[in-house]
Amino acid sequence: MYGILQQCLGVEAVTDKEILWHAKCHQTFLHRSLFEARGADGTEWLETEVVAAAVRQCPPSTSVAALWIAMKEADVVPLGDDSLTLSLMSGRGLVPGQITELFGEAAVGKTQLLLLTVLSTCAKGGVAIYIATEDIPATRLSQLAEHVARQHQRTATELLERLFLRRVKSAAEMTDLLTSGNFDEVARLNPLRLVVLDSIAAMQWDEGFSVQQGEAWRSLAARLRVVVLIANQVRFTDDNPALGLAWSHFVHTRLHLHRYQKASVRRLSIVFSPHLPQNQVSVIITEKGVELSV
8 A cells, every 4th residue: 555655755755664654644544445546537546645745744753633734734625624524524525526415404504514615625725616506695604704714814805815606597507607618717727626506406496407417517526626515405205315316326425414303403424425434423503604513
């Protein structure tokens, strides 16, 4: 497993002993598959580059905690904030080049989590695009920006300057936007890390799901190597995600946010993922966004 790291770092960059030390530290937090070159889509190679970027910054004497921080800053896109990502995903975060779906009933807190994810990405130096199919929650966005900015010793203005907002009203308009080349232009000029759609079902109820749009989202994620995070509703008849199997085929990781026991408590679950085990955490919606429930 050390060969992949050596290839990324360069044989002369670190010794075998240093690679071994860093690899063992990372295995405290990550699955062993992180160090294996599996699959043809390059996902594991990209994740290994995240490790390599962290190792480059840290000498062998670095503490595990410091190495963890370096890795977080190297390339990981957090879901919500770092504490939520660590608890639910063992710190691995959202994977570039893939589509992650967050589904749940209305008013359960999906938009809160999306906004927090967008702002956390901007606070870490990335650029994000937030696409709304209904009114953009400008007031709530400003409130969360102030909170996230204080956490990262930045200003809300700095975060919001790294965020592109767009409103779309129909599936046809969304497909046109995806195929227009606008995203490519943003990525060419900025460190684009995250594209969020809130939500895909809202504009599909009357028109039906367009496979063309699903293919366009998948192409965007793979071509620009960005995280695509899409909110979805539940079906009227049950608690399953809207749009059925036609849409599910395009989803790599599915997350479910739903009410649990007390009205104020939500359960956030990993339903399926190619790189994460099933897991769940309890969260609450607060003025600071989405926080772990004590």
